[in-house]
Amino acid sequence: MTRVKQTLTLLAGAGLASMALTGAAFAQEEPFTQTPEETAFIFNTLLFLLGGILVMWMAAGFAMLEAGMVRTKNVAMQCTKNISLFAIAGIMYYLVGYNLMYAGVDGGWIGSLSLWSPDDSAALAEAGATFGNGGGYAASSDWFFQMVFVATAASIVSGTLAERIKLWPFLIFTVVLTGFIYPIQGAWQWGGGWLSEMGFSDFAGSTIVHSVGGWAALVGAIILGARHGKYGANGEINPMPGSSMPLATLGTFILWLGWFGFNGASQLALGTGADAVAVSNIFANTTMAAAGGVVAAMVLTQLLYTKVDLTMALNGALAGLVSITAEPLTPGIGWSLIIGGLGGALVVVAVPLLDKLKIDDVVGAIPVHLLAGIWGTMAVPITNSGTSFAVQAIGVASIGAFVIVASLAFWLALRFTIGLRCSEEDEVLGLDKAEIGLEAYPEFGTGSKAY
Template sequence: MDELFLMNNLWVMVCAVLVMLMQGGFILLEAGSTRMKNAGHIAGKTIFTIGIASLVFWAVGYGFIYGEGNLFIGLSDFFFGDFTTMFDGLAGSIDFFFQLAFAAIALTIAFGGFAERAKLSAYIVFAVLFSAFVYPIVAHWIWGDGWLAELGKQDFAGSTVVHLTGAMAALAATILLKPRLGKFNKDGSVNDLAGHNQVYTALGVLILWVGWFGFNAGSTLGVDGAFFGYVALNTQLAAAAGAVAALFIAWAILGKSDVPTMLNGALAGLVAITASCAFVAPWAAVIIGLIGGLIVFFSMKFFDKAKIDDPIFALSVHGVAGVWGTISTGFFATPELAALNGGSAGLFYGGGFSQLGVQALSVVVCGAFAFIASYVLLLVTKAIVGGLRVSEEEEILGLDLSEHGSYGYPESMPEKEEKAGA
C-alpha cells in the first residue's frame, strides 16, 4: 500500500481525535462560564450530545452531506459502513470519523443557547433533528459539491458550515427560551450572572485552541507538501491576535482587562480564521484575528442591550466572528492560494467583488436557513416534550439537581441536596 496514502490517513485520524477532544474544552468552557449549580448538567449534556450526533450522523447525516444526490442534498450512503469506500484519497471510515467530529462540534455550539434553562428532553429531541436536518444540508451545499461549492464558496474548515450554523441554532434557542431568571431588570439594565470558574474557562479555551489545529490543519486531508504547517501558522497568528485585541479593547473601554473578553477574543480569532486559513497570507491572518477579537467585544455588549441572553457567548464568538471569517476570504484570498484551494482571489488582490459576493451570499443563505430551520424544529421539539424550559423552581434550584438528582459539586450545597431528597 502506498506510503503517502498511509501517512495521509494517519494524519487525518489524529486530527479527528484532536477535534473530538475539543469537546473537553467545551465542557470546561461552558461549565466555567455558567453557575455552579448547573456544572454537572452541562458536562453530562456534552457527552450525550456526542453520542446522539454520532448515531444520527452514521444513520443519515453523512449521506445527506456526501451521498450522491443533487446540488441541495445527498441521497445515498446512509448507515455508513463500507470499509472499501474511498473519499478524497482517504479510507472512507477515516473521512467519516473526521467529518463526524465536525458535526458534533456544530451541535455543541448550538446548545450554548440552551444553557441553564432548557429541559434535558429538549436537548435530546433537538439533537436528533439538528444533526439530521440542519447541519448536513448546509454542509452539503458547501462541502458536498452542493450549489454553493459550484459558485466557488471558500470555507476551508467551517466558519460557515460549523460555526455560523451552530450559532444560528443557538440564536433560535435563546429567542424561544427567553432570558434566564434575573438576567435583565425591568428598567432594561443587565445583571452579570457570572460563571463560577474562570480557571476552567481559560483551560477550556486552551484545549480548544490546541484542538483547532486538528480542525484547521487537519482539513488539508493529507501531509503531501506539508501545507498543513502553513494552515497551522495562520491559525496560531489569528488566535493570538484575537486574544490580544480583545484584551486591549476591554481594558480601554471598561478600564479593566476583562478575562472572559480576552478568552472570547482568542476563540473569535480562531473562528474567524477557520474559513480563510488556507487562502490568506500570514499578515492577513493577523488582521482577521485582530478584527475578530475587536468585534466579539462589541457583539457581546450588543446582545445584552438587545436583551438576548447568551450565557456562553455563542452568538458573538461563533456567529458574528463566523460571519467575519467567511467574508474575510473575499477580501484577503491570494491568487495562488485560491488557485490551490478553490474559488477566486479576494478584492485586495485584484479579484474584484466576485468572491466577496459569493462569501456574502453564503452568509445570508446559510445563516437564514440554519436559523429558520432550527426555529421550526425547536417548535416541533417544544410540542413533543411539552415545553422547552424547566420551571422557575427547577431553574432556581439548578439543573444538576432538578434534571439529574445529583449535584456537580456535592460538598458545596448540602442543604439543597437534602431539600431535593426530602
C-alpha cells in the same frame, strides 16, 4: 580462562556465520518497496485520524468552558449535555448524516437518505468527490474526521442555552441538528453541491460549522428567553458570574489545541511535500489568529471598561480561531493577526449589544461562532483571489436562512409539545438537582441558594 576464550570465539564465529547465511537468504528475496500512492494513502489517512482525534478533544474543551462559565448549580448538567450530544452526533451522522451530506449530491441540494458504510465512502472517493486527494485514504478515517465536526455545532447551542433549557428537549433538537440541518447545508459546499459549483469557499467551516451552530443558538435563545433575574424591569443587566474561571481557561486552551486538527487536517491530504508545507502554514496562521483575538479583546476592554475582562480574552481567542477557519491557508501571519484580531473585537462589541436586546447567551457563543464565523467567511477574498465577496455573501445568507427557518420550526415544535424551559423553581434550585439529580460540587451544599 583459556576455555572461556575458546567458548566465546566459537560463539562469535557461529554468530558471523548465521549473519552471512541470513544475508544470503535476504539477497535472494525481493527488496521491500512501497509505491508513492501507497505512501500518500498512509499519510492522508493518518492526517484524518490525528486531526479527528484533536477535534474530538475539542468536546472536552467545550465541556470545560461551559462548566466554568455557568453557575455552580448547573455544572453537572452542562457536562451531561456535552457527553450526550457528542454521542448523539456520532449516531445520527452514521444513520443519515454522512450520506445526506456526501452521497450523490452532484451539484444539487441534498445527498441520499441512507446508512453510511465504508463501501459507499470508498466508491465516492474513487469517483473523485470533492474531499481528499493524493493517493486516497481509508474510508473510515474520512467518516471519523467528518463526524467529529458535527458535534461542534451542537456544542455551540449547548452553551448559549445553558441554565434554563430542559435536558431532553435539547437532546431532541440535537438529533435534528446533527442528523439533518447540518448535513443538508454541508452538502451544498463540502458535498459538491450548488454552492460549491458557484465557487463558495469555506475551508474548514467558519460558516458551515460555526455559524450554523450560532444561528441555531440565536433562534433558540430568542424562543427560550433569558434566565430569571438576568434583566431587570428598568433595563438593568445583572451579571451572573460563572463557577470557575480556571476551568473556562482550561477549556479555551483545549479548544485552541484542538483547532490545529480542525483547520490543519482540513487540508485533506499529507501525501506530498506541498501538503506538508500547507498544513504547517495552516497551523501557524491558526495560532496567530487566536493570538490576535486575545490581544484585541484585552486592549478593547481596557479602553472601554478600564479593566481587562478574562471572559472577553477567552472568547477573543475563540473568535480569532473561528474567523481564520474559513481560510487558514492563504493569509500570511500578518493577515492572520488582523483577521483574528477583528474577530476578537467583534466579541467585545457584540456581547453588550445582545444584552441590550435581552438575548441571554450564557457563554458568549453567538458573538464567537456566529458573528466571527460570518466575518471570517466574508474575509476569504481578501487573501484568496479565487473567491468573490458576492458569492461568499450568497453562501452566508443562504445557509443562515436555511438554519434559521429549520431551527425555528423545530424549536417551536418542541416548545408547544413537550416544552423547552424548566420551571422558575427548578431554575432557582439549579438544573443539577432538578434535571439530573446530581450536583457537580455537593460539598458546597447549594440547596436553595442561588449560587
